[in-house]
Amino acid sequence: MSDYLTYQSSGVNIEANDEMVEKIKGSVGSTFGPRVMDLHGGFAGLFSLENSNNFSKNYKNPVLVSCTDGVGTKVMLARDMCKFDTVGQDLVAMSVNDMIVLGAAPLFFLDYLAADELNPEKVAVLVEGIAAACREAGCSLIGGETAEMPGIYSKNDFDMAGFAVGVVEKDEIIKGDSAEPGDVIIGLSSSGVHSNGYSLVRNICFNKAKLSLDSPVDSLGGRKLGEVLLEPTKLYVQPVLAVLEELKAASEIKAMAHITGGGLVGNIPRVLPEGTKAVIKRKSWEKPDIFPFLQKTGPVEESEMYRVFNMGVGFVMVVSPEKADKAVEILTKNGQQAWQIGEICKGSKEVVIQ
Amino acid sequence: MSDYLTYQSSGVNIEANDEMVEKIKGSVGSTFGPRVMDLHGGFAGLFSLENSNNFSKNYKNPVLVSCTDGVGTKVMLARDMCKFDTVGQDLVAMSVNDMIVLGAAPLFFLDYLAADELNPEKVAVLVEGIAAACREAGCSLIGGETAEMPGIYSKNDFDMAGFAVGVVEKDEIIKGDSAEPGDVIIGLSSSGVHSNGYSLVRNICFNKAKLSLDSPVDSLGGRKLGEVLLEPTKLYVQPVLAVLEELKAASEIKAMAHITGGGLVGNIPRVLPEGTKAVIKRKSWEKPDIFPFLQKTGPVEESEMYRVFNMGVGFVMVVSPEKADKAVEILTKNGQQAWQIGEICKGSKEVVIQ
Incomplete structure (x- = not known):
C-alpha cells in the first residue's frame, strides 16, 4: 500500500461528484427559459436581460431584486424522515415569496447544498425538488454548489441555502408606503407551518410531548405528524403575479408581505407606512389543524x-377596498385560497389581532 | 415558572438577532454603490440596472452572470483558530473570481451564514470581512441571511455560502472558444491554498503529522501553520478587469480560468477549445512555501x-502572444504578480505539466 496521501483518501469522493452532476442535468435543464445562455466551462450561470423580440417581456428600467434564505431546522425533519423530495420547494419558496413582495418576477435561482457526504441519489432528489419549484415559479436554476464537509455536518445531516434574482420595472416597485386607512388586508392560505418556527415545533413535539414522526394523529385527520410538518411552503408567485398583472401593480396593490418568522404580527409592519396599523380578525379564515x-x-x-x-x-x-373582491376572485381563479382578513386603520405600525 | 413553551425557550434568540442586525449595518452600508436602492421592509435587496447618466457605465445588452460557492472545510480552521476576519474574503473571492472568467464585472453579493448559535460579535466580524472584500471587488452587499440551527451545527461550528451577480455586455463575453496554438498562458500568483483542498490539508497536517495550528514552522519562514493556512483567497477582480479594459476583452484575451478544486490540470481544460492543450512549465513561477x-x-x-x-x-x-508582455505589465502595475507560465499547443484538451 502506498504511503502517499491523496484527496480521495482524505474523504473527498470525486466520482460521486461526477455521478451527481450527471444525475441532476435533466432536472436543471428543464428549468431553462429562453434567456438562459448555455456556455461550456461552467464557471458561472448566464442570464440575458437583452431587449429583444425573442422575449415575452422587456424591461425599460430594470431593477434587480435579490433574496437569500434557507429552510432552517426543517432540514432535520427531512433527514429524520429520509424524505428529500419536498424541502427543495421550501427552499425556492422562501426566497421567491420574499421577492414578489416588491412586485418582482423571479428570473433565476441558485442553490448551495452542504452535507457530511455527497450521496448522488439524495442530491438528485433534492435538486429535482428545487427544479420543480423553479418551474412552477417561472425561474431558471442556473447554478449551484454542492459541498462535502464531513467535519462540519454529522452523519446524514445537511443544510441548504437558496438565492433568487428577479426583476421589476422601476416605476412598478411596490414600496409599501401607500397603504391607508380603509384598505383591505387579504390573506392567502398557507399549507401549514411552511419554513419558520421549527425549533419551537421540535421542542413541542419531540422534546416535550415525545411524539413520533410516524404516528397518525387524530386531530390532524389521521395523518402522520411528520407528513404534516414536512408539507412544503406554498409558492405564491403565480397567483400574486396574476393579481398584479390584472390590477396594474402600484396603484391598487398597496403593500404585500410574506409571512415568515415573526408571523402576521412581525411581518405586516415591515410594509406599513407611519400612521397606520393593521387590524386582523382572527376568525376570518380557516386555520390548518x-x-x-x-x-x-x-x-x-x-x-x-x-x-x-x-x-x-x-x-x-x-388592496384598495374597491379592488378587494376582485383580488380575491383572481387569486381563487388561480388556485389560491384567499380571504379578506382585516383592514388598515389609523395607528402606529402595529398589528392588532381581534 | 410558566408551563407555556415559547420560541425563545426553544433556543432561538431574537434579541441576539436584533443586536446582530445593528452591528452589521455599518459594514453592509459601506458597500453600497449608487445603483443600490434602499427600501424599508427589507424583504429583498434592490439593484438598479437602469440606463442613466447617473452611472459610470451603462449596458446595451446586459447578460447577468451568477455564481455561488462556499469555502469548504476552511471554516473549520477559522473555528479552531477563533479567527473570523479573513474567511469573508474567501467567500467573496470564490464567487467573484469565477464570474470574471467570463469577462463580467461583479454587481452585488449576498451571504448565508448558519451556525449552532448566533453570536453577534462573531457574525459582525465575519460580515465585515465579507463587506471589505465586496468593497475591494466593487460589488454591493445587498442581502444576507443568518440562520441559528443548533441541531445541525455542533458548538462553535458554522458554514457560509456566498452568491454573486455580475454583468457583462453580450458581445464582450469571453467564451473560451478562441484559444489557439501559440497563445500564451499567464499565471496570476495565489496567496497560498485559497479555499480548495482543505480536506487533504487537514489529513496531512492534523490526522497524520499531528501538527499544531499554533506552532511556528521553519520552512514556512517561521510563521504559524494556522496563519499560513488561513491566508485569504486572492481577489482577482480589479487587476483582471484592468487587463480586459485595456486590451479590449474578446479579441486579445482568449480565455481565463479560476484555479479551484482540480488545480491547473482540472480547470484550464474547462475553457480550452477542441484541438488544443495547455503546456505548463512548472519552473516558470515561484511556489509559495x-x-x-x-x-x-x-x-x-x-x-x-x-x-x-x-x-x-x-x-x-x-492571451495572444503579441499582448502577453502587455498583460503581465498591466497586472503588475495593478499590484498582481504574474508570470508567463506556458503556452497553448495542438492537443486534446489536456494540461501537460513539464
Whole structure:
C-alpha cells in the first residue's frame, strides 16, 4: 500500500461528484427559459436581460431584486424522515415569496447544498425538488454548489441555502408606503407551518410531548405528524403575479408581505407606512389543524403562536377596498385560497389581532 | 415558572438577532454603490440596472452572470483558530473570481451564514470581512441571511455560502472558444491554498503529522501553520478587469480560468477549445512555501499536488502572444504578480505539466 496521501483518501469522493452532476442535468435543464445562455466551462450561470423580440417581456428600467434564505431546522425533519423530495420547494419558496413582495418576477435561482457526504441519489432528489419549484415559479436554476464537509455536518445531516434574482420595472416597485386607512388586508392560505418556527415545533413535539414522526394523529385527520410538518411552503408567485398583472401593480396593490418568522404580527409592519396599523380578525379564515394541535400540545400561548407561526396565512396583500373582491376572485381563479382578513386603520405600525 | 413553551425557550434568540442586525449595518452600508436602492421592509435587496447618466457605465445588452460557492472545510480552521476576519474574503473571492472568467464585472453579493448559535460579535466580524472584500471587488452587499440551527451545527461550528451577480455586455463575453496554438498562458500568483483542498490539508497536517495550528514552522519562514493556512483567497477582480479594459476583452484575451478544486490540470481544460492543450512549465513561477511543505509532510505525489492545489497560480489568462508582455505589465502595475507560465499547443484538451 502506498504511503502517499491523496484527496480521495482524505474523504473527498470525486466520482460521486461526477455521478451527481450527471444525475441532476435533466432536472436543471428543464428549468431553462429562453434567456438562459448555455456556455461550456461552467464557471458561472448566464442570464440575458437583452431587449429583444425573442422575449415575452422587456424591461425599460430594470431593477434587480435579490433574496437569500434557507429552510432552517426543517432540514432535520427531512433527514429524520429520509424524505428529500419536498424541502427543495421550501427552499425556492422562501426566497421567491420574499421577492414578489416588491412586485418582482423571479428570473433565476441558485442553490448551495452542504452535507457530511455527497450521496448522488439524495442530491438528485433534492435538486429535482428545487427544479420543480423553479418551474412552477417561472425561474431558471442556473447554478449551484454542492459541498462535502464531513467535519462540519454529522452523519446524514445537511443544510441548504437558496438565492433568487428577479426583476421589476422601476416605476412598478411596490414600496409599501401607500397603504391607508380603509384598505383591505387579504390573506392567502398557507399549507401549514411552511419554513419558520421549527425549533419551537421540535421542542413541542419531540422534546416535550415525545411524539413520533410516524404516528397518525387524530386531530390532524389521521395523518402522520411528520407528513404534516414536512408539507412544503406554498409558492405564491403565480397567483400574486396574476393579481398584479390584472390590477396594474402600484396603484391598487398597496403593500404585500410574506409571512415568515415573526408571523402576521412581525411581518405586516415591515410594509406599513407611519400612521397606520393593521387590524386582523382572527376568525376570518380557516386555520390548518396543525396550529391548534401545536398550541394545545405545547401548550403555547395564543399571542406567542401569532408571533412565531403564519397561523394559516402565508402571504398578505393590502388592496384598495374597491379592488378587494376582485383580488380575491383572481387569486381563487388561480388556485389560491384567499380571504379578506382585516383592514388598515389609523395607528402606529402595529398589528392588532381581534 | 410558566408551563407555556415559547420560541425563545426553544433556543432561538431574537434579541441576539436584533443586536446582530445593528452591528452589521455599518459594514453592509459601506458597500453600497449608487445603483443600490434602499427600501424599508427589507424583504429583498434592490439593484438598479437602469440606463442613466447617473452611472459610470451603462449596458446595451446586459447578460447577468451568477455564481455561488462556499469555502469548504476552511471554516473549520477559522473555528479552531477563533479567527473570523479573513474567511469573508474567501467567500467573496470564490464567487467573484469565477464570474470574471467570463469577462463580467461583479454587481452585488449576498451571504448565508448558519451556525449552532448566533453570536453577534462573531457574525459582525465575519460580515465585515465579507463587506471589505465586496468593497475591494466593487460589488454591493445587498442581502444576507443568518440562520441559528443548533441541531445541525455542533458548538462553535458554522458554514457560509456566498452568491454573486455580475454583468457583462453580450458581445464582450469571453467564451473560451478562441484559444489557439501559440497563445500564451499567464499565471496570476495565489496567496497560498485559497479555499480548495482543505480536506487533504487537514489529513496531512492534523490526522497524520499531528501538527499544531499554533506552532511556528521553519520552512514556512517561521510563521504559524494556522496563519499560513488561513491566508485569504486572492481577489482577482480589479487587476483582471484592468487587463480586459485595456486590451479590449474578446479579441486579445482568449480565455481565463479560476484555479479551484482540480488545480491547473482540472480547470484550464474547462475553457480550452477542441484541438488544443495547455503546456505548463512548472519552473516558470515561484511556489509559495506551503506547497512544498504539504507535499513533503504528506507525502503527496507531485501529480496529485497539481490535481488538488493551485500550486501558486490562482488564476490563468490565455492571451495572444503579441499582448502577453502587455498583460503581465498591466497586472503588475495593478499590484498582481504574474508570470508567463506556458503556452497553448495542438492537443486534446489536456494540461501537460513539464
